[in-house]
Amino acid sequence: MKTLFALLGVLFIVLVAAGAGYIYSGAYDVSADTPDDAAVAWVVSTTRRYSLRARLTDIQPPANFDTPERVRAGLAKYHEDCEVCHGFPDHSPGPIGAGLNPKPPKLWGESGRGPRPGSVYWIVTHGIKMTGMPSWKHAYSDDDAWSVVAFVRTLPKLSADEYRREVQALPKKENETETSAAK
């Protein structure tokens, strides 16, 4: 019995040393343009999935959070802050979104995390570690966040042309240059 424990102890030390050796050797490739090692991808994506599942619990939206005014305010924010990574209907994101690993999902197909507004609100507010999804809590008031949620929920029904038209109808900002959606 004693020998077995001693052997297990030695095995454990060898495994920890090998793991540390691998980390400190710099062998792991962190470049974003190559896929993750399958085991690392599994650990990271499974951790993320279960972490979100535990946190995206029942957050209730405020009453009337999706009035047409709020949806329009959300469109302005989406166009300014989210389009760069998530693109817009029928349009892949530009070079920033394309260069991310993992890729930002389209928010208008089945991949939009359901119609549950509370989930989108949580993700927009807190962001998702181990991905490029930022937390917007330093930029958005609670009201802003719910406006973005209201807009994101309209995305599955929006065509590229409607999106472009609505973006063009937004009040112009000073010095605004041509945007991807206006092209």
Ligand code: HEC
């Ligand atoms: C810098 C790039 C970047 C920006 C800017 C960004 N996102 Fe994301 N977002 C991501 C990435 C990457 C993921 C994927 C995370 C993952 O794989 O779980 C993501 C995930 C999401 C998800 C979860 C979707 C799903 O089906 O898993 C939502 C909702 C979302 N983003 C909304 C937004 C909104 C709204 C904005 C603007 C306020 C925004 N994002 C801005 C990169 C970005």
